[in-house]
Amino acid sequence: MKVYNNILETIGNTPLVRINNMCKGWPCEVYVKIETTNPGNSIKDRMALKMIEDAEKSGALKPGGTIVEGTSGNTGMGLAIAAIIKGYKCVFTTTDKQSKEKVDALKAFGAEVIVCPTDVDPEDPRSYYSVSSRLADEIENAWKPNQYDNPSNALAHYEQTGPEIWDQMDGTITHLVVGAGTGGTISGTGKFLKEQNPDIQLIGIDTYGSVFKKYKDTGEFDKAEIYPYITEGIGEDFLPANVNFDIIDHFEKVTDKDAAIYTRRIAREEGIFAGNSAGSAMAGLEQIKDRFKEGDKVVVIFHDHGTRYLGKMFNDDWMRDRGFIEAHPIKTALDLIRSHEHLPLVTLKESDTCGSALVKMEKYNISQIPVVDGDGEFVGSIEDKFLFSSLFKNSDLKSANIKQIMQKPFPVVHFNTSIKEVSEQIGKDTPAVLVMDLGGNWHIINQFDVIQSVE
Numbered sequence: 001m002k003v004y005n006n007i008l009e010t011i012g013n014t015p016l017v018r019i020n021n022m023c024k025g026w027p028c029e030v031y032v033k034i035e036t037t038n039p040g041n042s043i044k045d046r047m048a049l050k051m052i053e054d055a056e057k058s059g060a061l062k063p064g065g066t067i068v069e070g071t072s073g074n075t076g077m078g079l080a081i082a083a084i085i086k087g088y089k090c091v092f093t094t095t096d097k098q099s100k101e102k103v104d105a106l107k108a109f110g111a112e113v114i115v116c117p118t119d120v121d122p123e124d125p126r127s128y129y130s131v132s133s134r135l136a137d138e139i140e141n142a143w144k145p146n147q148y149d150n151p152s153n154a155l156a157h158y159e160q161t162g163p164e165i166w167d168q169m170d171g172t173i174t175h176l177v178v179g180a181g182t183g184g185t186i187s188g189t190g191k192f193l194k195e196q197n198p199d200i201q202l203i204g205i206d207t208y209g210s211v212f213k214k215y216k217d218t219g220e221f222d223k224a225e226i227y228p229y230i231t232e233g234i235g236e237d238f239l240p241a242n243v244n245f246d247i248i249d250h251f252e253k254v255t256d257k258d259a260a261i262y263t264r265r266i267a268r269e270e271g272i273f274a275g276n277s278a279g280s281a282m283a284g285l286e287q288i289k290d291r292f293k294e295g296d297k298v299v300v301i302f303h304d305h306g307t308r309y310l311g312k313m314f315n316d317d318w319m320r321d322r323g324f325i326e327a328h329p330i331k332t333a334l335d336l337i338r339s340h341e342h343l344p345l346v347t348l349k350e351s352d353t354c355g356s357a358l359v360k361m362e363k364y365n366i367s368q369i370p371v372v373d374g375d376g377e378f379v380g381s382i383e384d385k386f387l388f389s390s391l392f393k394n395s396d397l398k399s400a401n402i403k404q405i406m407q408k409p410f411p412v413v414h415f416n417t418s419i420k421e422v423s424e425q426i427g428k429d430t431p432a433v434l435v436m437d438l439g440g441n442w443h444i445i446n447q448f449d450v451i452q453s454v455e
Contacts, residue, residue: 006085011038011045012160016168016299021269022282026289028174028296033165035303036274040077042304043161047184048078050156051145052086061143066091068142070132072181072233073102074304075147080109091135091142093128098232101308119228122238148240153184154191161185162192165299173200175298177285179234179277180204180212180251183243185301190247201291204251205277205284207259210235212243213251230256230322233277233303250288257324258283263306263313273306276313330453333422333435334415337443339452345434345442347372350379350403354391357382357402368432368446371406380406383431410434410444423450 004010014037019030035043055061066089067079076092083090090111094103095118106113114135116128124130136144147153165173176193178186190202206212209229214222226237231254236243263279266272281300292298312318317339319325330336346364348357348371357369361384371380382402390405391397397405411425411433422445425433432446 007039008049008082008085011049013164014038014043016165017272019270019282019300022265023285023289026292027294028289028292028298030285030298030300031169032272032274032278032300032302033161034272034274035301036305038078040074040081041307042074042077042275043185043301044074044303045078045081046160047147047153047156048075048145049082050159051147051150051152052079052082052088054152054155055143055145056086061088062141063087064141065089066139066142068092068132068136068139068144069147070094070128071106071147073098073106073308074233075145075182076106076111076113077102077109079145080106080111083111084109091139093132093135095128097228097230099309099312101310105308147184148182148236148238148242150242153182154188154242154244157185157188158192159188161301162189165189166193166196169297169299171196172297173197173299174296175201175203175292177203177205177281177298177300179280179301179303180206180243180248181234181236181277183240185303186248187242187244189301191244194247201249202247203284203288204248205234205281206251206253207231207235207280208253208255209237210253211237211239213253215239216245216248216251231259231276231280232309233275234280252284252288254280254283254287257322260313260319260322260324262286263309264319266302267306267314272302274302275304275306275308277304278302279313331419332415333413333417333419333433333445334437336419336422336445336449336453337435337437339449341437341441341443345370345444348382348402349374350401350406352402353399354387354402354405355398357387358391358398361387368410368444370410370434370442370444371402378409378412378434381408381410381432382406412436413445419450419453426450 015034016031023030038045068091070093080090092111093114093116096115097118103113116131120127122129136142180186186204193200207229209227211225214225259280262283263276266274320327348369367384369382370378373379413433413435415435432444
């Protein structure tokens with residue numbers, strides 16, 4: 001039978017895929033190493049397992065121990081998966097800039113996750129580096145991998161990733177492009193490749209707010225270069241031991257905006273669902289395309305999977321809020337419900353009591369509720385001011401059916417109705433209108449929605 005004994009045996013041997021559309025017309029060929037096929041959906045599975053195995057051999061990690069590490073999410077995932085198979089506990093620290101999906105994924109594998117502030121120095125006791133070190137000292141039988149300085153990180157890529165790429169490319173690779181964070185991937189992979197062919201160029205992708213590029217170019221560690229950035233998985237505000245600046249030929253900085261935009265482009269133009277560092281790498285590649293000549297063969301590492309970023313780069317609202325894409329022009333009734341189109345319409349039945357209407361208004365923090373009959377048809381409505389006034393005048397109405405005091409039904413507008421027409425229908429006597437979306441779901445539009453659209 002062609003089976004694996006456990007999930008850890010599936011790590012590595014990831015595919016190499018040619019990029020066709022994003023680099024059309026370039027003199028070089030561009031290939032990407034799809035590390036999302038690892039069980040933890042990222043390249044970090046390789047070094048996570050290697051660090052654990054080496055720690056087991058050295059005695060640093062003992063049976064039943066607790067793994068404590070600071071992680072942006074992917075290394076933690078690799079460690080958590082290995083820990084399950086090998087019988088260890090995991091406690092991870094991360095920063096508040098990491099996507100919620102990453103944190104939730106770590107928790108899904110039974111890890112304890114502590115979120116720390118991003119905008120503090122590494123030496124600050126609140127930083128995720130410092131907190132992980134403190135916990136490693138305080139927790140009995142704990143071991144901290146320290147992926148930034150642990151040589152097993154780079155060694156994993158020297159032993160695995162480098163040979164895989166060399167073999168897959170039949171030794172024809174001319175450039176390796178990697179988003180650099182801990183430095184293990186570019187340094188370990190690059191060391192192996194340069195041993196096979198010293199002419200291979202290693203290009204590290206950095207981000208604004210990180211110190212790597214200036215340090216490589218000038219030898220100066222400039223704290224003025226450090227400031228918070230959005231891009232995940234690359235760059236640092238210190239110099240990890242795993243970043244081998246001697247073998248890296250060039251660092252290219254990429255903006256948060258370009259990284260996010262290119263992350264989306266990869267999915268839409270190549271059909272590859274990759275993460276934020278892949279977007280950074282492709283944006284950086286575009287910036288330096290003049291470095292490549294006819295016949296060059298460029299390999300780019302795609303570190304992790306797009307599902308890690310569904311609430312960020314792949315979320316239109318998140319992108320608009322940061323000015324990475326243009327705000328959606330609000331022109332119709334359908335546009336007015338964008339902020340709450342995912343929420344079901346709250347309604348009342350004719351037989352519901354006035355008291356239950358009051359409860360619903362308080363529970364959902366809403367001011368108007370449509371009333372439906374037994375067939376689900378809109379037959380009336382109730383507004384908070386009218387309801388409060390009625391109950392104040394006669395408290396016995398609290399147990400009466402809403403049908404006894406309900407107001408007229410809200411008007412229904414077509415989803416293509418212009419904002420001007422919608423605003424003209426909403427007034428003192430008509431506090432809201434109803435609209436059906438393209439999926440057949442009803443929504444309410446009130447004065448607040450119209451006012452927001454003007455802003």
